Amino acid sequence: MSIKTRTKFILWTRSGSRCAISDCRCKLYEKAIGDDPDVLLGEMAHIVGQGDDGPRRDKPIPGGDIDGYDNLILLCTKHHTIVDRQLQKYSVDRLIQIKVDHERWVDASLTYGDRFKNLHEPCETTTETVASTLLAVERMPRVVYSAPCTSKETTVARNMGRAPIPGMMLPFIIRAKRLYTFFDLSRDDSPFDEFVDLNSVEEEDAFESWWPDPDRIRWYSDLLNRSLNKLTGRHGLMLDRKHKRYYFPPEDIDQERKVVYFTMTGRKSTLSVAREPITKKTGQGKGFWEHLAVALRFERVGASSWCLSIRPERRFTTDGSKPLSPKRTTKKATSRKSRMYNVDVHKEVHFWRDFLSDGNPRIIFDFGSQSIVVPTDLIQPSIEWPGVFDDLPKVEAIEYEDDLFSASAYSQILDYGKVELKDDE
Template sequence: MGRDISKKDTKLLCLKSGGICAFPNCRKSLIQEETDKDNPVITGEIAHIVAYEPGGPRGDATFPKQELNKHTNLILLCGDHHKLIDSQPNTYSIRVLQAMKQDHEATMRSLHQPENAEPPVAVIKESLHSSLLAVSYLPAVVFAASSEYNDRQKHEVRERIKYPSDRWELTPFLLREGHLFAFHDLQEEENPFRSVISNRDIQIIPAQELWSSAEGKRRYQALLNYALIKYTTGLNLQYDPAHRRYFFPAAKNKDERTVIYRPLNQNQSKRKVAWPQKQKATGKNKNLWIHLATSLRFHEVAPLRWCLSIRPERHFTSDGCTPLPPKQIGRRSTRLKARMYNHPYLSEVHFWRDYLSRGKPQIILNFRNQSVVIDTTQLLTFEIEWPGIAEDTKPFNNQVCNHDLFSYSELMQAIEGEDRDCQDTDEDGEEELDDE
């Protein structure tokens, strides 16, 4: 294919660009008016967004050749800015130039809207309530010790762990490259893993050192997520590894299950969390159970800033125990979520926040001398301007949960253990969880 750009693509590019340089805030006209002695001069230059040659600025050998000289891959610039973008291809990347072209052409279109065009959509200011909870404390270090066990022997390690008497003391671990990684202090003589590790080679790895590499961060997150499995088991939840979500199983004898929690407008209430669908005509149970479920994941949302995300979901079974086949799930799940606007969705997030924290202002994942502390006093919020949704007008009250004497004492114990571990050094779940 030759380098020549078709007349049609040239016309389309120039018309869409309005004869003005597309570089932000340049607005230089690309036509030099005629004089008494000379004709008008076109000073604009056509630049490729994805370079024509693979070795050129922003070259991409995988880009379709037939699209290289299309107006969609071209941007109209003055000479100075053409030279600038080709001299600094890392700054003015393909995505940057595509956005530059799109914004400029949209501005040109807006200048030529007919007088009877529809007015711009009104925007509103409101608070966006996220489904994120701030993590206020994390383990400062990870301990690693030599072990003769490998990743395929997790179950053998679980059988040999000396589980703490405190059911809320969690024992997540990873087995990698002949080492066991844990949040517990493996130097302690009575640590839970003493029967499966060597005491001769114990490493203390600062958390921030692990976070500096992708693999290290994956291992740290995996330890956090393993801890969630055991913690939620103590709350009578089950983990579904195929979909990475936690759900309420049916009550004993496959009866409908309810739990007590604190809703937004009451001190206490009951809620169905696992129940069978019934036939309207006979009142008999269908071969379909609905279980409240949620996805829980730890995320580093900014340097040294971590959050726990709560994403309400549904789990479906045929009899309170046996999962439905995947083909029977999608349609039902989509129908339920399609009717869930902002307030009902956030109300479910609040339900999980209250249930997971056991009605306290924090969730504490305890590893004896270190802890994770998740602040549940309120959901993180952000101020936004947007058109809004006409049918979704019910405001959400981001209820704040305050400390009492007992919750404050529990928080202080967790923090003191964390501080003590930092000064000294500077029953994993039954289901499988992928490292992520």
């Protein structure tokens, strides 16, 4: 591996472009003169050296990453040589303390401008598009149907009829002995007819009476969450109720699970989503399973505007099923997230939008006479800022196009039109 550009930039910035040895602290940059080039006098030294014969190689690596920020210190050429030769004087602990003391000196002594002086030429502000983890919702259910119901939710769930049309979702909740759903309970083919009186069905405008009410909006959110349960269940995901996230189970007992999807560049690829990590040296399993997971949530962002939030996560188990202990889970989750930068999160968000939409331009929740429609284009706001020197280029994400089947499904949803309340007729 090599030191990442971002890590280099942080190290040079926090060190103020000066040697970290307190008796030196010489400037580590000489600006170009005439036809002569710029000269960098600083060297990024490893506290625990690279290679089997590197200095202090028998000691634990600070931060765990040989090329990570915690294992690097900025020195002049002279002191880099001295530090790597005088191992008794410059131990791991002493170098870490030297680095900490030097960065404190930089914070106290150098202005923000001094730290960047001569490091690179100032640039004008630039406008960039920022990737988000949000999908804008195009359509939400406007009507909530309800009717008296004396049965328990578990009873209704076990004994209710089939959906009138394959693919239709039937999320429901029972609150205060009334069953609430986005499905039109007055239909003759209602799968709830055994539990509610079709002649006692009421309709309420969610925008007018549910969204402004703090109790009703929670009920509405419950219906939305159960819709997400239907969507993820159809894609083979399991629900981790304690942490409110969905995850991939193994393909079978002790069998790794893989998913085929399209990357952000439109290339077909395979991703391992549930597996037992293997130790490279021995080829043996590490004694735990890692599952790709996601937290999904509908967020109300305006009077009538909603978004679907996608937050990539991980789930760890002992055998593909039983959760790992909280202590071990925390350590592994922290380790994974410490290695995930913005581009890595963006790639996982893309994976989830591709997987949940089956590679189509939108995710559709069909409730019969109304629906939720979520286009798979991520919200991408623009910002104006100075930018980051030598930043990584932006990775363009693919845009999905309709095929015959997705276009037909969307056309059918549009044909539902606006659901009119009976009271308004």
